[in-house]
Amino acid sequence: MSGPTQITDKRVERSKAKVLAETYRQLVQSGIAGVSIDEISRISGISKTTIYRHWPSRSALLIDACSRLGGAPVAPDTGGLRSDARALLSHLAHQLRTANWSSVYPSIIDAAERDAEICAMQAALHKAFMAPFEAVIERAKAKGEIPRDRVTSDIVALLAGPFFFRRWFAKEEMDDHFIDAVIDAAIR
């Protein structure tokens, strides 16, 4: 639409970057509730007044920072549905174990329960996150590896659901055996 919204002034870029970096740090360490403007200012070295010059409120900063959590999604193409799924789930399990966002996400989910803006942000985040899953499944449908009448979002839930469940609710391991069990169940 509007392109890169030309920011010419280096000072603005530097300030924003520093603030976002420190916001991200606090987000990962303490969740949404633990993010404090005063502390961002203190640690990043950017004055609080400057922060409020770039974001109208704490909420706006939080939403901006959270929106940048998702990395560029990649849909594997290994030649077959099962191996694609294994790649997806193996990557998901690894992310859930190690990635920074996996400790932030529950606080986003919680906040989304009561805040419309955060809810919208979470929806966008989730969509981007699940895109590779949908891509792989659609491709398999096109190739006839899955019957067309199976609902894509059902399969996504069958594949990803058990992992989210284990990471945050059951708190159990997600090893190769589990990955195979999930694939066997979801793709029969």
Place this chain on the structure above:
Amino acid sequence: MSGPTQITDKRVERSKAKVLAETYRQLVQSGIAGVSIDEISRISGISKTTIYRHWPSRSALLIDACSRLGGAPVAPDTGGLRSDARALLSHLAHQLRTANWSSVYPSIIDAAERDAEICAMQAALHKAFMAPFEAVIERAKAKGEIPRDRVTSDIVALLAGPFFFRRWFAKEEMDDHFIDAVIDAAIR
């Protein structure tokens, strides 16, 4: 161990009950982070000093209140694994849509990420919650409806995971068609 810890004084019982009731209300409405001792006192009519006479800290009150969230679990026994599973999942879907705890749970999950005591409480809550699932699966194994070498906790994750996923992450419907799809996948 110690039995019902005999509380004779009606005043204590009344105060505690009122405080817990209001704590529960705030918990459901605003999550863990939204619970305030001042407001509990204000609305319940129980003095703040009295609250601190019964609970040493805000955390203790929160953990006490959260521990009471789970209702008495019931494992269905309809005669067959598939219909048992359908009963479990149908009940789960309904709970996730309507029960009060379903709006609180994300905040517990979030807090558990950073607080050891809340983490332990969540573990107990989760265990009680999943007990009926395990019971049904174990019974099916005993009856030979499922091969014994299938891991029980894997099946629990396959059954319940997709529902948790839909309720809080994907935010999609959980209708009868979905229930059947999950059962078909988890119990083959």
Place this chain on the structure above:
DNA sequence: TTCTTATGCTACGCTACGGTAGCGTACTGT
């Protein structure tokens, strides 16, 4: 160089919260 603009600084105001102390009163169990 000169003009513009972003920034830093200090000092606020306001609200909310957790937790405590002291004292008088009302209730409950015996």
Place this chain on the structure above:
DNA sequence: ACAGTACGCTACCGTAGCGTAGCATAAGAA
């Protein structure tokens, strides 16, 4: 009836947080 005790009330303390105002200064753009 009486003694013990749970209770309410008021007034605190200290901390933390969001958000703003005014003014001087430094850095970038032309």
